[in-house]
Amino acid sequence: MSYTHAPSVRNATALLLAAGALAGAPAHPAPGDPAAVRAKLSEWKVDLSQRTIAAGTVTFTVANVGSIPHAFEVEGQGIEQETTVIQPGSSATLTLTLKPGTYEVYCPVGKDSHKKLGMNTRLTVVGGTHSGSAGYGDSDMGGVHSSQMSESPAMGEHAQAIRVKSGGPVIQILPGPFPFPDSAAPILKQFGDEREGLESQVKNGPYSNNVTPISGSFTFTAWDKGAVRDSVDGLAEFTTQDGARWRLALDRVQTKDVPHHPRFGGVILGLYYHGNTAVHTPLVPTINSAVALWAFGHLYKDGALVTDNAMVHVMLLSRTRRDGDFALACWDCAKNKIEELQLQILPGPGEPKFDAPGGFLFVNWEKSSSAKAAS
Ligand SMILES: [Cu+2]
Structure with missing residues (x-):
């Protein structure tokens, strides 16, 4: 692709600038043809x-x-512009x-939960005064992988760690119906094949108001360092309503996708999801989380190993339950204080259900806290 500066090209560029330029943007002519970039949004x-284009329109x-x-936003160099929300199957343009x-x-x-x-990706805009070695055009498509690789160090700069300590009343959540089935119903429709399984959870929990006070503690540190380098180190010990003493050691995250849990895996700090967001199951009210993580755990009951592959989901999230009876108090809880620590433990793939009501373990610590940890 050459970057000619024929008057006709310059005029066309000027027209486009007039039509689509942002207030305050530099008015100099673009160094090449107006770029056209196609973007595809999906979950x-x-x-x-193209991930590298020439400066200009x-x-x-x-x-x-x-x-x-979904929607589409471009941010950087003083610009922050987005499309309106684009419905599935629809398109929009942004100049x-x-x-x-x-x-x-x-x-x-x-x-920002999506x-x-x-x-999230990056676009590089290069000055166009030198020759066309910037990879403008379709030939750039072969460079996608190397571009992604080069993002890794930048992502590493955002590595963060959090230390979470349980506190407050401890409750075990037992099987029972989800208290906001009508609110969840329209969201469940978006889950396609997985809808059936989720609808059975509407009836049987584990997201129920059927809770019982228990005792125990849970402390962990989680590192958010990008998909394959996340880590966790934690220990939970609790005695369930039947008197069984459980111990869960966490030492590795789970990074494999599973149904209706996009990017099920690893550690994510600061996620707004569940409920009406269509991100993960709507059978948890809409919440903000300081940390959400998925891990494999070593689970012991009364001192004997149950499994080394327990599937564990942990969140420190906006309070969803009220004082007293600990019933779920809100369908949209995102503005509540982030102090509820949830621990959900399920058998590993192909493993038998746990000897616990409903075959799962679900424990909340209602007034927990967190602090930044060394990354
Ligand atoms: Cu989106």
Whole structure:
């Protein structure tokens, strides 16, 4: 691709700038043809047809090929512009004038929860005064993988760690119906094949108001360092309502996807999800979490090993239960204080149900706390 500066090209560029330029954007002519970038949004990624373009005017044609609403935002070099929400199967365009630099391109839906689940990529805009070695055009598509690799160190800069300590009343959640079935019903429709399994959880829990006070403690540290380097180190000990003493040691995260849990795995700090967000099951009210993690655990009952592959989901989240009877108090709990520590333990794949009501273990510590830890 050559970067000619024929008057006709310059005029066309000027027209496009007038039509689509942002207030305050530099008015100099773009160094090449107006760029056209196709973007595809889906759960949970943003695919760009080109990841490196020349400075100047660019039109993004954005298709939502996923199954829930998304949007498209470009941020960097003083610019922050987004499309309106794009329904599944629909498209939108966004025309911007971009100067050289690196831009974040992501889905802004759900207070950045979609972004944190992976709908985030980068666009590099290069100055066009030198020859066309910038990879502008389709030849850039072969470079996608190397571009992704080069993002890793940048992601590492955001490595964070959190230390969580249980506190307050301890409750065991027993099988029972979900108290907000009507609120969850429209969200469940978006879960396709997995809807049936979720609908049985509406009736049988584990997200119920059937709770009993127990005792125990849970402390862990979690490291959010990107999909394959996340880590956890923790220990939970509790005595369930039947008098059984359980001990769970956490030393590795779980990074494999499972149904209706996009990016089920690892450690995610600061996620807004569940409930009406369409991110993960709607059988937990809408919440903010300081940390959400998925891990394999070593589970012992009365001192004997039950499994080394217990599937564990932990969240420190907005309080969902009220004082006294600990019934679920809100369908949208996102504004509540983040102090409820949830521990859910399920048998590993192919393993028998636990000897506990409903075959699962689900324990909450209602007034827990967290602090930054060394990353
Ligand atoms: Cu999205």
